[in-house]
Amino acid sequence: MFSMLASFQHVLLQSKMTAPSVMDGTVRREHLFALLDHWDQCSMALICAPAGYGKSTLVVDYLDSRAFDYGWYSLDDTDNAPVLFAHYFTAVLSRLLPTVRQPLETYLHNEKSVHLVPFVQNVLYFLSQHKVPESPCFLILDDLHALSEPSVLQALDYFIQHKPHWLKLMILTRHKPTFHLAKLTSQGRLINLDIEDLAFADDEMTLFLHQRFADLKAEDYAPLLPKMDGWIAGLQLLAISRGKLFAPDAFSGADKQIFDYLAEEVFRQLSEPMQQFLQSVAIFEQFNAELARTVSEDSQAQEHIESLEQKNLFIIPLDRERRWYRFHHLFAEYLRFQLAKLPLAKQRQLHQKACSAWAEQGYYHRAIEHAIQGEEQEQVVNILESYGQELYEKRYSPLLQRCFDFIDQQKLAQNIRLTLLKAWAAFDYERPEEVIPCLELAGHYLKGSQALDDPRIQGEMATLTALAAMVCEKIDLAEQAAEQALSLLDDIPTRNRATSLNALASVRYRRGQQDEALALYAKEQHIAEYLRSMPLLQESLYGQANVHFDRANFASVLQLTERFITDAKAVNVPHIQGIDYHYRMLANVYWQLGEFERCQHYAEQADAIERPLGEYWHFPNLLMMVRLHLSLQQPQQAHQLMQECHRLFHQYDYCSRWVVKYHELKLRFLMDEANNIGIKHWLHGQGISQSPFSWNALEEQLPSAVHVIEQQRQRLIVLALMESGELALAMAWLERLMNQAADMGLMRENLEHHYVKAWGLLQMQEHEAATAEMQQLLHHCIETGLVGMFFVGSQRSLSLLRLVAQQNEETASAVVEFARRLIRRIEYQTKEGAGTSSELTKAAAALGITPKEWQVLLLLCDGLNNQQIAEQQFVAISTVKTHIKRLYQKLGVTARAEALVKGLELRRSE
Secondary structure (H helix, E strand, O other), X not given: OOOOOHHHHOOOOHHXXXXXXXXXXXXXXXXXXXXXXXXXXXXXXXXXXXXXXOHHHHHHHHHHHHOOXXXXXXXXXXXHOHHHXXXXXXXXXXHHOHHHHHHHHHHHHHOOOOXXXXXXXXXXXXXXXOOOOOXXXXXXXXXXXXXXXXXXXXXXXXHHHHOOOOEEEEEEEOOOOOOOOHHHHHOXXXXXXXXXXXXXXXXXXXXXXXXXXXXXXXXXXXXXXXXXXOOHHHHHHHXXXXXXXXXXXXXXXXXXXXXXXXXXXXXXXXXHHHHHHHHHHOOOOOXXXXXXXXXXXXXXXXXXXXXXXXXXOOEEEOOXXXXXXXXXXXXXXXXXXXXXXXXXXXXXXXXXXXXXXXXXXXXXXHHHHHHHHOOOHHHHHHHHHHHHHHHHHOOOHHHHHHHHHHOOHHHHHOOHHHHHHHHHHHHHOOOHHHHHHHHHHHHHHOOOOHXXXXXXXXXXXXXXXXXXXXXXXXXXXXHHHHHHHHHHOOOOOXXXXXXXXXXXXXXXXXXXXXXXXXXXXXXXXXXXXXXXXXXXXXXXXXXXXXXXXXXXXXXXXXXXXHHHHHHHHHOOOOOOOOHHHHHHHHHHHHHHOOOHHHHHHHHHHHHHHHHHHOHHHHHHHHHHHHHXXXXXXXXXXXXXXXXXXXXXXXXXOOOHHHHHHHHHHHHHHHHHOOOHHHHHHHHHHOOOOOOOOOHHHHHHHOOOOOOHHHHHHHHHHHHHHHHOOOHHHHHHHHHHHHHHHHHHOOHHHHHHHHHHHHHHHHHOOOXXXXXXXXXXXXXXXXXXXXXXXXXXXXHXXXXXXXXXXXXXXXXXXXXXXXXXXXXXXXXXXXXXXXXXXXXXXXXXXXXXXOHHHHHHHHHHHOOOOHHHHHHHHOOOHHHHHHHHHHHHHHHOOOOHHHXXXXXXXXXXXX
């Protein structure tokens, strides 16, 4: 050992005793600063997290922001030499506390060798003689994990236990130290920050990226955030590697900058056995010790996992018991990059081991994924035969789709159980067109076999055929197959019988046989309730709701739909398949009733469920939001969303119900723009020849409108003919539609027809007839509550409503008042849409008050009661009560008088 301080003066590196600088644009982490601001009680902070989580930056930024004095000591492998550690420790303390420099240097100069515990005892003695500073002094030990020499660690542990309270110690490390910290922790004198504290939240990552890529929107890099797991070094490397070219999809653990960082800072620091262990376990997305032991064939798997966690090596526990783990997303991608270097035979072998390991633990969906990746077709078939039905019931449809695509199709067709399972699963992953060919192929290969002689098998195949035909809108085939299925199946309540009833009910509904459809849906409901099957109950209640919706019986629709949603939540399945349809049904009902806030709420509920399923499912909710924006007189927002609808419509095939709603909105925009050429092109797209327009031509080109969807489509054609100047032909065809709708009991469609008829009469200058038509329409609207149609194409509606509003007959007083009220609401909505109503003040916005709540507060300040506010805002009184309740919370009041005073203050604030 060296005994002279002078011998070391030339090797003490200034960089090891200098804090790193904080880069411009660093995200300041005030919430962590607040956690560190407890030095009155605490004397030490332990900041423990893997490489790249911003430990050093956090501490430097914190100390500089508080203007604290501190000494910085960056540790590395060389500091395991006791004598070198002692001299650096002395130098750092001397910079922080100059008065201890001379005695410490004298001690080191006089000692023939350095023994660290006596050295630390002398340090503590000299510190005890030091005058207590007015403000805390900080000693920072960075990268403590670099120390492994027992004597150095023992001396530091001794220093921690006996140092004066006024000298604050901050230790930054990747690994959990072995110091005796229990006493400090129990006394509340230790501040502990770990990876959960240091990981960047989404808003912090967004701020960081925005500072470096200001031209990008948050949604551009939103997909990247979950992959980062809050790892700030990954974001910094992204900025370095991409510069101004941002491509989050290409950024992964195999990215050049990330690759080098993880290789140098993490992977190559590990022993070869640990590297091999990680390379094997990387085959799992999540794992436990048993799984890791099986694939790695390493009996020390549990010990390896504990070591990785103790060293904070990008391993994340998934439960409190620390049984399940995963790797940090980017580290996992890096490890899989290493895994891909193994020979393909070795990779397949690992997947086969993983398959067996998952199956032993009962996780068959995990097992089957590895069987596919291991190219083990027999394993896939065996798992499906034993557990395929369970996987289907648990809605692992995308996985089942992969299985059926992987298995040889001839082999699959020769297995009737798997064929039927494939057919059922095809509906879930939106490939119903595959069902009938799949069943026909099985029929070909199994012709004459005992499997096809079983009436239950025949009945199930007929059920699947009926369901597929109905979805693919092959109505005749669906009817034939459903009736065949019901004749083959026993009267015992089963899923197949319920599904056949549903298919036949849907056929009756499409043929306009509403009463028969309701009766069949009711039978399906009884079976669903007997089987306690939420999916079957969803289908039956939704079918009944559709019938009542078309009859404008909105109270029944709400009762059926809300009942199912309540039942679904009661059994803890709020996202059960099909519940999104019920939310959309509620949105439709509330739009019809003119309750646009509720409409938007339920449309957003449906969208929240469907958006993660892919953009295909976003289409019906986009259509709803376009119609809602039009109703709220927000044409610009409606037009923006309609552009997205155009893209999706031309990219995907949608069912006829959604197609006709798309065409309705498309035609509305063409009419509002007075785009006559576009309207004629639209008619041509509907199969209507541009010349000549005649009754005989329409009869040849249009089918009988015996169901709702065709009624809606032909009403649009009537509107387009009117805009094209073919008023007489359009009115005659409309009369035919109205008679058909009346015969089928389609009240809602007929009311829409009456609206179009009134508009046609007005265009023909038949004002009296148009007025009479509107009076009849408004009378029915009062009975049913249906008003939504008046808000799309509001200028046409105002022209029609003013015909009635100008009347003074006593016999029509209720209708006249209703018309005037609708006019006031449309005009109010127009002002709202244009942003010309009373604007929200900054002071009110700062309290979190929404524009709708602000309108309610202003009316409250004007002395209106809840009923009057509801009438002014054209909402239900319950909605007003909800707004007032939220206002009380945001204003911090408990009474109406207090809210009034606060409201007046806010109104005067600007």
